[in-house]
Amino acid sequence: MEPGDINPWLFQVEPYQGESLSHFLGRFRRANELTPAGLGKAARLGGAIAVGGALPIARWEKFRFNPPPSRQQLEALAKVVGVDADRLEQMLPPTEVGMKIEPIRLCAACYTESPCHKIEWQFKVTQECASHHLRLLSECPNCGARFKVPALWVDGHCERCFLTFAQMASYQKAI
Ligand SMILES: [Zn+2]
Ligand SMILES: [Zn+2]
Incomplete structure (x- = not known):
């Protein structure tokens, strides 16, 4: 795969306005029948840049952003999901904003x-x-x-x- 190329064999999923990373990753994985580990592997997040023992995708889907995804990780993920890293960053809480992991809330x-x-x-x-x-x-x-x-x-x-x-x-x- 060339840098900047998007995997042509994966279904693309269009993000909704304001959508959280967890919700987006779940939709993307189901569209492509990928497990969290499988998506991490496709984005090569499972190796040297995995942090804290757990696979990054599984952690992010639970809003565990400590430490937050690095720019390098977001760029790697962007190539697989076909949504650019800046757009993925908008699915994360801004660094100055405190996050509540639980309970999950809904309007x-x-x-x-x-x-x-x-x-x-x-x-x-x-x-x-x-x-x-x-x-x-x-x-x-x-x-x-x-x-x-x-x-x-x-x-x-x-x-x-x-x-x-x-x-x-x-x-x-x-x-
Ligand atoms: Zn009920
Ligand atoms: Zn509302």
């Missing part, structure tokens, strides 16, 4: 318009959706189950009671 009204998990929902300062003026959900409003990591969001419903994310919008409290 169901946003999800109805654009089916993705947004990175800003995990910022420490974020309590509500500024565009819908609704409080974010941090669990299923019907059964209380926590949301899975966004990389595993496939059909947009609660894994326990199957209430859809779209149906959850009516449970969100106004601010």
Whole structure:
């Protein structure tokens, strides 16, 4: 592979506005039937530049950004996923912003318009959706189950009671 070339044999996935890296990586992996380790291997992230013992893709899908992805890692990933490194960086929390790894949060009204998990929902300062003026959900409003990591969001419903994310919008409290 030449530097800058995009793997022609992989399906490309278009990022949504505001989409978190975890959600994007999950969609990309499913479109290409790749495991986290398989994607890491394709991007050659599993070797010398792997940090902390765990594979980078698996860590990033859980929002474990300590240490954050390096520029070198983002550029390597960019070649595989066909989305440039600057765009990938927008899927990460800005360095000055504190992150909440748990619970995973959701604005169901946003999800109805654009089916993705947004990175800003995990910022420490974020309590509500500024565009819908609704409080974010941090669990299923019907059964209380926590949301899975966004990389595993496939059909947009609660894994326990199957209430859809779209149906959850009516449970969100106004601010
Ligand atoms: Zn919203
Ligand atoms: Zn539920």
